[in-house]
Amino acid sequence: MKYDFSQIEPKWQDIWSKDSLYTAGDRPAKDKFYMLVMFAYPSGDIHMGHFRNYIVGDAVARYQMMRGKDVLHPFGWDAFGLPAERAAIQRDLHPDDWTHRNIEISRKTLMKTGISFDWSREVISCNPDYYKWTQWIFVQLFKKGLAYRKSGQVNWCPEDQTVLANEQVVDSKCERCGTSVVKRDLTQWYFKITEYANRLIDDLDKLPDWPENLKTIQKEWIGRSRGAEIDFIIKDTGEKLPVFTTRPDTIYGVTYMAIAPESPLVDRLSLDREHREEVEAYRNAVQMRSEIERTAATGEKDGVFTGKYAINPYNREEVQLWVADYVLAGYGTGAVMAVPAHDSRDFLFAKKYDIPIKVVIHPDHFSKLDPATMDDAYTGYGVMVNSDLFDGLEGEEAVREVTEYAERKGIGRGKINYKLRDWLISRQRYWGAPIPIIHCSKCGLVPVPEDELPVLLPKTDNFKPKGRSPLADVPEFMDVTCPQCGGEAQRDPDTMDTFVCSSWYYLRYIDPKNDCLPFSKEKAKAWMPIDLYIGGITHATGHLIYFRFFQKFLKDIGWLEDDEPAKALCNHGMVLDVNGEVMSKSKGNVVSPVVLMEKRGVDIARLGMFFTAPTEREVLWSDEVVVGIEKFILNRFFPLVKDFRKSYPDLKFNFKLDALTNDDRRAYIRLNQTVKRVTDDFERLQFNTAISALMELTRDYKPDKIRNDQLNDLIILKAIQLMAPMAPHLAEEMWHRCGMQTSVFRAQWPAYDRNAVNFETVVIAIQVNGKLRGEVSVARDSEQDEVFTAVMANERIKGHLGEKEVIKKIYIKNRLVNLVVK
RNA sequence: GCCGGAGUGGUGGAAUGGGUAGACACCAGGGACUUAAAAUCCCUUGCACCAAAAGGUGCGUGCCGGUUCGAGUCCGGCCUCCGGCACCA
Numbered sequence: 001m002k003y004d005f006s007q008i009e010p011k012w013q014d015i016w017s018k019d020s021l022y023t024a025g026d027r028p029a030k031d032k033f034y035m036l037v038m039f040a041y042p043s044g045d046i047h048m049g050h051f052r053n054y055i056v057g058d059a060v061a062r063y064q065m066m067r068g069k070d071v072l073h074p075f076g077w078d079a080f081g082l083p084a085e086r087a088a089i090q091r092d093l094h095p096d097d098w099t100h101r102n103i104e105i106s107r108k109t110l111m112k113t114g115i116s117f118d119w120s121r122e123v124i125s126c127n128p129d130y131y132k133w134t135q136w137i138f139v140q141l142f143k144k145g146l147a148y149r150k151s152g153q154v155n156w157c158p159e160d161q162t163v164l165a166n167e168q169v170v171d172s173k174c175e176r177c178g179t180s181v182v183k184r185d186l187t188q189w190y191f192k193i194t195e196y197a198n199r200l201i202d203d204l205d206k207l208p209d210w211p212e213n214l215k216t217i218q219k220e221w222i223g224r225s226r227g228a229e230i231d232f233i234i235k236d237t238g239e240k241l242p243v244f245t246t247r248p249d250t251i252y253g254v255t256y257m258a259i260a261p262e263s264p265l266v267d268r269l270s271l272d273r274e275h276r277e278e279v280e281a282y283r284n285a286v287q288m289r290s291e292i293e294r295t296a297a298t299g300e301k302d303g304v305f306t307g308k309y310a311i312n313p314y315n316r317e318e319v320q321l322w323v324a325d326y327v328l329a330g331y332g333t334g335a336v337m338a339v340p341a342h343d344s345r346d347f348l349f350a351k352k353y354d355i356p357i358k359v360v361i362h363p364d365h366f367s368k369l370d371p372a373t374m375d376d377a378y379t380g381y382g383v384m385v386n387s388d389l390f391d392g393l394e395g396e397e398a399v400r401e402v403t404e405y406a407e408r409k410g411i412g413r414g415k416i417n418y419k420l421r422d423w424l425i426s427r428q429r430y431w432g433a434p435i436p437i438i439h440c441s442k443c444g445l446v447p448v449p450e451d452e453l454p455v456l457l458p459k460t461d462n463f464k465p466k467g468r469s470p471l472a473d474v475p476e477f478m479d480v481t482c483p484q485c486g487g488e489a490q491r492d493p494d495t496m497d498t499f500v501c502s503s504w505y506y507l508r509y510i511d512p513k514n515d516c517l518p519f520s521k522e523k524a525k526a527w528m529p530i531d532l533y534i535g536g537i538t539h540a541t542g543h544l545i546y547f548r549f550f551q552k553f554l555k556d557i558g559w560l561e562d563d564e565p566a567k568a569l570c571n572h573g574m575v576l577d578v579n580g581e582v583m584s585k586s587k588g589n590v591v592s593p594v595v596l597m598e599k600r601g602v603d604i605a606r607l608g609m610f611f612t613a614p615t616e617r618e619v620l621w622s623d624e625v626v627v628g629i630e631k632f633i634l635n636r637f638f639p640l641v642k643d644f645r646k647s648y649p650d651l652k653f654n655f656k657l658d659a660l661t662n663d664d665r666r667a668y669i670r671l672n673q674t675v676k677r678v679t680d681d682f683e684r685l686q687f688n689t690a691i692s693a694l695m696e697l698t699r700d701y702k703p704d705k706i707r708n709d710q711l712n713d714l715i716i717l718k719a720i721q722l723m724a725p726m727a728p729h730l731a732e733e734m735w736h737r738c739g740m741q742t743s744v745f746r747a748q749w750p751a752y753d754r755n756a757v758n759f760e761t762v763v764i765a766i767q768v769n770g771k772l773r774g775e776v777s778v779a780r781d782s783e784q785d786e787v788f789t790a791v792m793a794n795e796r797i798k799g800h801l802g803e804k805e806v807i808k809k810i811y812i813k814n815r816l817v818n819l820v821v822k
Numbered sequence: 823g824c825c826g827g828a829g830u831g832g833u834g835g836a837a838u839g840g841g842u843a844g845a846c847a848c849c850a851g852g853g854a855c856u857u858a859a860a861a862u863c864c865c866u867u868g869c870a871c872c873a874a875a876a877g878g879u880g881c882g883u884g885c886c887g888g889u890u891c892g893a894g895u896c897c898g899g900c901c902u903c904c905g906g907c908a909c910c911a
Contacts, residue, residue, distance in 0.1 A: 217905085
């Protein structure tokens with residue numbers, strides 16, 4: 001019996017499409033399930049990693065469909081951005097042409113995989129009907145003061161000739177091209193994501209179905225720390241010098257202060273000539289150092305004395321004011337109070353420059369620290385000493401008291417700081433959504449009126465990167481009149497980071513054709529939140545934070561109801577080559593799913609992927625992975641249809657166990673066990689074990705022993721249903737060969753008969769002193785006494801017991817017996 | 823350095839609330855069918871040892887200890903690998 005996938009697959013794909021099997025309604029009529037897979041870059045045809053991502057989503061979508069849910073399972077293209085633009089330039093094509101052409105190719109490939117995407121909702125982020133709303137969201141952010149311009153040091157990629165967000169810089173290199181980034185002083189657009197830092201951390205607790213490790217990564221990235229800001233005073237100028245500290249309880253141990261070299265504070269110090277020269281020389285030297293050199297935490301600390309002093313507001317003590325490389329300009333206030341006795345970095349620095357070390361915390365009431373013998377700082381909490389009226393206070397209480405004192409005296413305040421920086425979203429590239437702002441010399445920054453959106457990206461030949469925005473050299477784009485005063489004005493020449501486009505696509509899917517709104521609130525209310533979101537962990541600190549931020553913002557301005565966009569998140573493992581290496585074009589080790597699909601069929605490829613490892617684990621892919629599963633499908637599973645007896649049983653019927661022969665009863669119980677196992681496995685996305693359960697069912701199914709025709713047919717039909725989410729074409733074909741008229745995906749997911757998941761007899765393990773010594777077969781749920789009688793009759797057990805005394809008997813029903821002997 | 827996660831046969835992996843470790847596969851070996859091969863089917867397959875055999879014994883989930891009648895699973899201490907953060911005051 002031949003499984004002719006090349007004929008079967010297109011046949012069903014065609015029928016499913018004609019029957020609109022995957023088309024979701026505007027509002028779900030019953031229980032809904034929003035199944036989302038990550039937005040795809042159309043920078044090349046799809047590869048094994050995409051394939052894996054999408055088949056997992058597909059299996060879930062189909063399973064939920066069969067469970068009777070209304071399923072929304074959309075797909076779309078993250079079509080703006082560097083990868084697409086770079087690919088286009090390499091081929092000497094316009095990004096617009098190349099992107100759309102490539103989407104065509106990739107879409108065709110995807111359609112061949114039979115994935116249940118609702119293509120009627122496809123979204124392409126570089127099309128004006130989409131980026132109109134990306135711009136609309138920008139305007140909303142701008143109106144709330146959450147989109148703003150500021151100047152400062154930014155990361156610049158010399159290769160891509162554009163600025164990058166913090167999240168796009170990995171190990172001081174451009175995440176995309178690997179070029180070392182440099183710092184530049186530029187005025188750029190930012191989204192004030194820091195405003196949401198607290199909620200972005202706290203709301204993680206509302207997400208029990210997100211992976212723990214991902215939540216930890218996000219928490220650390222946002223990096224919340226609680227402490228206090230304390231105002232020191234610069235002697236002579238009298239200027240306030242606020243510093244952030246998590247340890248106000250060490251305030252009396254401050255022996256110097258340090259300012260970041262880049263900090264503008266340094267310029268305002270009015271240094272004497274000698275010190276000014278030294279400080280400037282130091283600042284220049286620091287500028288020359290590479291980012292890597294500077295951030296190597298193990299590296300030497302160095303700095304230069306400014307000749308100035310700062311006054312500690314608690315004890316009026318004057319301490320030296322230094323400029324030091326280890327202080328970061330971008331965190332806190334760009335200056336620190338240094339407590340060498342209780343901070344390791346300050347300790348190293350003080351040792352190097354012979355600055356006093358003053359102990360103000362003792363670990364407890366009995367031990368004392370001696371600065372002369374310390375070889376590192378003591379950084380734990382302890383008892384405050386040498387601290388005036390605070391002496392004797394301990395730990396967090398000490399922190400609280402010192403902070404409250406500052407607030408009372410107006411010399412400081414409690415403060416929470418974050419590592420998270422605002423999100424730099426402007427790019428000096430062509431291929432992105434134009435920033436909808438007009439620069440007017442009279443009115444300043446004026447947002448493009450909403451009824452004039454979108455600001456169309458002109459299809460110019462002037463798109464190559466050159467270090468400044470290509471659009472700046474397109475006068476017909478740049479020159480406009482100011483919407484407020486009507487005077488001559490200029491458009492903003494920058495485009496938005498693609499991560500902006502991909503921060504709200506999940507909402508556009510809900511209402512993809514809406515001309516008047518980004519999406520309808522009612523439809524969003526009906527479909528949101530996303531029930532399961534599947535994608536790689538690579539987006540942990542980027543997209544997966546950004547899209548949570550957008551959700552919260554849109555909720556705040558009344559467009560959404562939930563704090564969080566996605567209830568559950570699944571990170572699938574990577575697909576590597578046989579040697580465990582990442583597949584990449586440059587290495588030439590990319591395995592395309594297309595070749596495999598053409599050779600063995602989509603469903604075999606899918607099952608091979610599912611069977612080889614659980615979803616979250618990485619997979620070393622080779623074609624051998626499909627060998628076992630292919631044999632199973634071709635020789636065992638597909639041929640089940642020829643054993644079908646056309647009795648057409650009611651799929652909801654539960655047999656009475658007494659009415660069945662022994663063999664039939666066993667087969668019936670086996671079936672119900674399998675339904676239960678596969679259902680449980682689907683709930684936790686463990687497709688590998690679902691497949692092995694079906695293999696066992698098939699192995700144990702012996703048609704010549706089954707007397708009851710309805711039972712026989714029930715087994716076959718339910719096995720097909722259980723297989724359907726993973727191997728849709730195969731299952732649909734088998735379903736119809738058994739004479740079923742409607743789609744297997746419209747049939748209800750099998751329920752199991754609760755009275756028939758256990759056999760009447762169980763095999764119980766017999767242990768002596770915890771060691772397995774034999775087995776005994778007894779009736780299910782037997783009482784302790786009967787079981788022990790059987791155990792004691794066992795010859796092998798007798799041998800092990802010998803003359804010894806049984807001092808304890810343990811009986812776990814239906815599992816084991818343990819005899820403790822002496 | 824800090825924070826997560828993981829270490830199970832030759833390989834991919836099972837074991838879902840402490841309860842028969844190795845399900846289901848791959849690979850390998852043996853056999854059947856065949857003129858032969860492929861395909862297919864059947865058997866063996868954690869390691870070591872004892873036995874002619876039936877079978878039995880010991881060891882075994884990274885290492886060392888603990889709790890328990892019983893530990894892959896819980897606790898403590900290490901080792902290795904992977905991921906994240908990395909001068910964040």
